Amino acid sequence: MRKTNNVIKIKDFKVDKGLPFDQEYNFAYLDENTKKMIRRAIIKALCIPGYQVPFASREMPMPYGWGTGGVQVTASCLTKRDTLKIIDQGADDTTNAVSIRNFFKKTSNIKTTEITEKATLIQTRHRIPETPLKKKQIFVYQVPIPEPLAFLEPKVSETIKMHSLSEYGAMHVKLYEDISKNGHIETAYAYPVKTNDRYIMDPSPIPKFDNPKMNNSPAIQLFGAGREQRIYAIPPYTKVKSLDFEDYPFDPFKAEHACDICGSKNTYLDEIIVDDAGNKSFICSDTDFCNKRKNK
Amino acid sequence: MIIPLLKVTNLSKSYDNIVGCKNISMSLYPGEVLGIVGESGSGKTTLINCLSGNLEPDRGKIIFNINNKETDFLNISESEKRKFIRTDLAFVHQNPRDGLRLNVSAGGNIGEKLMSVGYRHYGNIRSLATKWMNKVEIDKSRIDDLPITFSGGMLQRLQIAKNLITSPNVIFMDEPTGGLDVSVQARVLDLIRSLVNELNLTVIIVSHDLAVIRLLADKMIVMKNGTVIESGLSDQVLEDPQQEYTQLLVSSVLHV
Numbered sequence: 031m032r033k034t035n036n037v038i039k040i041k042d043f044k045v046d047k048g049l050p051f052d053q054e055y056n057f058a059y060l061d062e063n064t065k066k067m068i069r070r071a072i073i074k075a076l077c078i079p080g081y082q083v084p085f086a087s088r089e090m091p092m093p094y095g096w097g098t099g100g101v102q103v104t105a106s107c108l109t110k111r112d113t114l115k116i117i118d119q120g121a122d123d124t125t126n127a128v129s130i131r132n133f134f135k136k137t138s139n140i141k142t143t144e145i146t147e148k149a150t151l152i153q154t155r156h157r158i159p160e161t162p163l164k165k166k167q168i169f170v171y172q173v174p175i176p177e178p179l180a181f182l183e184p185k186v187s188e189t190i191k192m193h194s195l196s197e198y199g200a201m202h203v204k205l206y207e208d209i210s211k212n213g214h215i216e217t218a219y220a221y222p223v224k225t226n227d228r229y230i231m232d233p234s235p236i237p238k239f240d241n242p243k244m245n246n247s248p249a250i251q252l253f254g255a256g257r258e259q260r261i262y263a264i265p266p267y268t269k270v271k272s273l274d275f276e277d278y279p280f281d282p283f284k285a286e287h288a289c290d291i292c293g294s295k296n297t298y299l300d301e302i303i304v305d306d307a308g309n310k311s312f313i314c315s316d317t318d319f320c321n322k323r324k325n326k
Numbered sequence: 327m328i329i330p331l332l333k334v335t336n337l338s339k340s341y342d343n344i345v346g347c348k349n350i351s352m353s354l355y356p357g358e359v360l361g362i363v364g365e366s367g368s369g370k371t372t373l374i375n376c377l378s379g380n381l382e383p384d385r386g387k388i389i390f391n392i393n394n395k396e397t398d399f400l401n402i403s404e405s406e407k408r409k410f411i412r413t414d415l416a417f418v419h420q421n422p423r424d425g426l427r428l429n430v431s432a433g434g435n436i437g438e439k440l441m442s443v444g445y446r447h448y449g450n451i452r453s454l455a456t457k458w459m460n461k462v463e464i465d466k467s468r469i470d471d472l473p474i475t476f477s478g479g480m481l482q483r484l485q486i487a488k489n490l491i492t493s494p495n496v497i498f499m500d501e502p503t504g505g506l507d508v509s510v511q512a513r514v515l516d517l518i519r520s521l522v523n524e525l526n527l528t529v530i531i532v533s534h535d536l537a538v539i540r541l542l543a544d545k546m547i548v549m550k551n552g553t554v555i556e557s558g559l560s561d562q563v564l565e566d567p568q569q570e571y572t573q574l575l576v577s578s579v580l581h582v
């Protein structure tokens with residue numbers, strides 16, 4: 031029987047028996063009841079774009095701050111037919127990405143890939159790939175601090191109220207302060223957005239360069255915060271707008287360089303010191319994109 | 327006939343079995359300044375907190391009538407109430423630190439209220455903030471400085487600017503000069519008085535200090551043990567107090 035990935039079929043979530051790999055683990059590590067609980071939170075989150083849904087985060091065999099929220103979301107969405115890609119700061123080969131990929135290889139024996147187009151599920155820390163996401167893909171963000179109002183209001187009971195009553199005026203105070211200090215909006219990461227004209231949301235510490243990619247994306251975007259026990263989501267084709275002022279419109283800043291490896295002029299670049307003399311090189315942070323472009 | 331801007335009927339609030347305020351009735355008309363006096367623990371703060379939405383009273387009625395629109399303050403939804411508080415009311419705390427964000431610049435503090443009622447043009451927010459710094463006599467070169475670099479008197483003036491910038495319909499002040507050095511009290515008081523006159527503000531002000539009431543208030547109420555024991559035009563009450571308690575208060579304070 032053929033299955034499509036864009037529809038979440040209940041059947042896909044049945045208990046997996048007789049695993050050919052490490053038998054000690056249930057498929058994708060989490061037990062089925064936990065996955066069910068997390069899927070409920072995910073579905074609720076998809077129904078209320080940008081709203082933070084509480085969930086009972088589980089202990090994972092990795093410390094908080096290493097993507098336990100994202101890993102739990104990924105584990106709950108993963109099916110045997112998925113092809114998984116894990117990136118950290120745009121790269122597939124960093125320690126964090128490698129260890130999470132190995133974790134899923136060991137516990138679920140699914141296919142993995144470094145090629146964005148081939149992945150059906152991508153977990154990320156700090157970047158959105160340059161290759162546009164497409165229909166049928168699920169994109170999972172690791173989130174350290176899910177509450178965009180936390181810097182203004184430490185009391186959770188109060189931030190919940192502010193969200194429910196759309197009391198968001200104070201959010202602009204931060205942008206105001208930026209402009210007053212620097213002449214422009216300095217916030218470069220975790221730049222707050224309004225989702226579906228309703229909830230203000232922290233997009234996790236992606237560079238603001240990536241913010242426009244969230245808007246109207248055909249993929250399902252899921253956000254998991256393990257320590258803070260929150261899941262939120264952007265369903266496909268949803269409006270996502272970065273906050274700004276009328277006279278200081280949002281600007282997805284990018285360094286005035288081309289990639290020294292592939293020559294791309296419109297990708298997000300990492301600045302790298304290449305020798306003892308302090309010479310710098312600029313290269314794509316998205317290693318998959320850069321390799322493909324170079325080899326063309 | 328002028329309709330009162332604020333009409334309070336039989337308002338009561340207790341804390342467990344301690345009386346905060348009891349059976350308070352009063353009204354306030356547009357452009358009036360009402361002073362509330364009374365000894366420590368007489369219920370002044372309790373009353374002003376109930377009227378401004380900081381505290382939920384146990385019984386009574388609070389009706390605001392603003393631009394011919396009646397608001398039954400204790401019988402609206404929480405979201406309507408918070409919106410009403412945000413757009414129509416203002417509260418100046420005794421301690422300016424309670425009414426300011428200390429990690430946000432002076433301009434950001436003044437501008438916050440504008441942003442919370444929908445201003446989204448940086449240039450406009452900035453120029454209004456500058457105008458208000460000027461009004462409260464803070465040098466506009468200080469607009470990007472943090473409040474921690476300000477003196478107590480400046481902080482209080484900053485808090486006042488922050489509250490007045492959106493032209494609220496009723497302004498509550500709880501001992502606005504109470505926490506200040508005597509030497510700067512007069513300046514802040516003068517500022518409040520000139521703003522009240524210039525902008526025709528409607529104010530409810532709590533003070534221990536009868537001199538403050540005499541200077542600012544058109545009407546006053548005297549509280550004791552949570553109830554109003556005397557009320558009337560300030561000049562009358564201060565010149566010719568009827569209650570023994572008020573007589574004592576006036577003679578002990580004003581004629582030292």
Ligand SMILES: Nc1ncnc2c1ncn2[C@@H]1O[C@H](COP(=O)(O)OP(=O)(O)OP(=O)(O)O)[C@@H](O)[C@H]1O
Binds near residue numbers: 341367368370
């Ligand atoms: N949070 C509280 N819990 C319990 N009792 C309270 C509380 N707040 C006030 N009270 C009591 O209510 C009464 C009225 O207090 P309130 O603070 O309103 O007086 P006040 O006139 O503002 O006094 P002050 O001049 O000292 O500020 C007092 O007996 C006080 O002890």
Ligand SMILES: [Mg+2]
Binds near residue numbers: 370371372
């Ligand atoms: Mg008090």
Ligand SMILES: [Zn+2]
Binds near residue numbers: 293294
């Ligand atoms: Zn490149």
